[in-house]
Amino acid sequence: xxxxxxxxxxxxxxxxxxxxxxxxxxxxxxxxxxxxxxxxxxxxxxxxxxxxxxxxxxxxxxxxxxxxxxxxxxxxxxxxxxxxxxxxxxxxxxxxxxxxxxxxxxxxxxxxxxxxxxxxxxxxxxxxxxxxxxxxxxxxxxxxxxxxxxxxxxxxxxxxxxxxxxxxxxxxxxxxxxxxxxxxxxxxxxxxxxxxxxxxxxxxxxxxxxxxxxxxxxxxxxxxxxxxxxxxxxxxxxxxxxxxxxxxxxxxxxxxxxxxxxxxxxxxxxxxxxxxxxxxxxxxxxxxxxxxxxxxxxxxxxxxxxxxxxxxxxxxxxxxxxxxxxxxxxxxxxxxxxxxxxxxxxxxxxxxxxxxxxxxxxxxxxxxxxxxxxxxxxxxxxxxxxx
Numbered sequence: 001x002x003x004x005x006x007x008x009x010x011x012x013x014x015x016x017x018x019x020x021x022x023x024x025x026x027x028x029x030x031x032x033x034x035x036x037x038x039x040x041x042x043x044x045x046x047x048x049x050x051x052x053x054x055x056x057x058x059x060x061x062x063x064x065x066x067x068x069x070x071x072x073x074x075x076x077x078x079x080x081x082x083x084x085x086x087x088x089x090x091x092x093x094x095x096x097x098x099x100x101x102x103x104x105x106x107x108x109x110x111x112x113x114x115x116x117x118x119x120x121x122x123x124x125x126x127x128x129x130x131x132x133x134x135x136x137x138x139x140x141x142x143x144x145x146x147x148x149x150x151x152x153x154x155x156x157x158x159x160x161x162x163x164x165x166x167x168x169x170x171x172x173x174x175x176x177x178x179x180x181x182x183x184x185x186x187x188x189x190x191x192x193x194x195x196x197x198x199x200x201x202x203x204x205x206x207x208x209x210x211x212x213x214x215x216x217x218x219x220x221x222x223x224x225x226x227x228x229x230x231x232x233x234x235x236x237x238x239x240x241x242x243x244x245x246x247x248x249x250x251x252x253x254x255x256x257x258x259x260x261x262x263x264x265x266x267x268x269x270x271x272x273x274x275x276x277x278x279x280x281x282x283x284x285x286x287x288x289x290x291x292x293x294x295x296x297x298x299x300x301x302x303x304x305x306x307x308x309x310x311x312x313x314x315x316x317x318x319x320x321x322x323x324x325x326x327x328x329x330x331x332x333x334x335x336x337x338x339x340x341x342x343x344x345x346x347x348x349x350x351x352x353x354x355x356x357x358x359x360x361x362x363x364x365x366x367x368x369x370x371x372x373x374x375x376x377x378x379x380x381x382x383x384x385x386x387x
Contacts, residue, residue, distance in 0.1 A: 023043065032082070033208045038162060038165040039088050047089060053089075053093065057116060062114050075248065076251050076258070084208065084358070087161050097123075102240050121167045123170060124163045124170065129142060134364075134368050137235065140181070141174065142157065142171070143174050145175075151224060159214075162212075163213050163215055164201070168189055168191055171217075172238065183232055183233075185232065185234035185238070186232055187228040187234040187238065189222070196220040200214040244319070249323050249326075249362060249366055253298060253325075254326050254329075256362075257291065260334055260352060260355045261292060264336070265288055268284055271341075290332065294325070295333070298322065304322075320367075324372040326362070328363075330359035333359070337355065
């Protein structure tokens with residue numbers, strides 16, 4: 001067992017850390033959080049230039065096809081600098097490239113994968129609906145009806161990350177009303193500029209520079225060839241994307257924890273009170289120790305899940321645990337990092353308040369932590385604990 005990175009992986013980490021230090025400075029990230037709802041075009045172009053999108057595309061379509069583990073090593077550095085930017089970049093990679101790469105037809109792969117690899121197409125996944133997010137099967141009421149050589153979509157989605165800046169929406173719809181939910185869902189590629197689409201901003205406290213929005217589909221027409229995968233087989237096909245998504249969300253928690261821990265550790269050494277640095281106080285050392293332990297546990301679980309995925313081995317348990325441990329650890333780090341910094345911890349001048357705000361989003365996205373625990377015990381053979 002070797003828990004260390006290879007020389008190549010350490011180089012990947014250092015190169016991305018160097019890029020983030022230059023292009024995602026604290027000042028720039030703070031400016032974005034106050035002024036934009038999606039990373040600006042010039043920043044997207046810089047990510048495109050370093051080949052971040054190309055890295056995830058199969059070689060036969062002009063990409064590099066790096067492993068999930070290598071990609072998470074790189075992604076952690078982006079998450080550490082800005083969870084919002086990580087969400088924006090990750091949506092096109094994790095949803096667009098993966099849906100089409102795993103489920104797309106030959107024609108869809110030839111058309112869209114090169115565009116995604118070149119960073120010339122932004123994609124999002126439109127899944128969650130007002131009736132619920134975790135309860136995918138019970139909540140989805142958006143329909144796609146086949147009429148005269150086209151699909152007609154009607155319904156509503158909510159909390160869709162980056163949809164307002166996307167070129168295409170990976171949209172999950174119900175296509176068979178008289179079948180059980182798991183045999184009635186289909187996946188579609190919907191151009192975001194289609195007539196009948198209305199996008200509504202949802203103000204929230206977290207991830208300000210990557211908005212989550214509401215979408216209304218009113219008789220939105222798309223070609224029949226925009227079906228991804230098989231008709232009514234979308235539920236099981238979708239799992240090939242949703243399980244890796246949990247690894248990506250776990251890395252977001254790891255990045256947030258690492259940033260909060262480093263800031264709090266440095267502040268505790270610099271801040272003086274009662275005749276010396278506050279780092280000498282036992283309670284603050286305990287706060288920092290807990291943050292450090294949580295970070296190590298979350299990082300180990302996350303990279304184990306990524307490694308298992310690359311090996312073609314089952315990883316659903318590890319991915320679920322990683323997301324749970326990382327998200328709770330991130331919230332803990334934000335809270336106690338703010339405690340260590342006192343009044344400065346909630347001042348907009350310092351990023352600790354942003355770490356705390358962003359960490360709240362991970363508690364229920366893409367699956368609630370409570371449901372994660374339910375699923376872990378169901379995987380272990382206990383009775384299903386929800387209706």
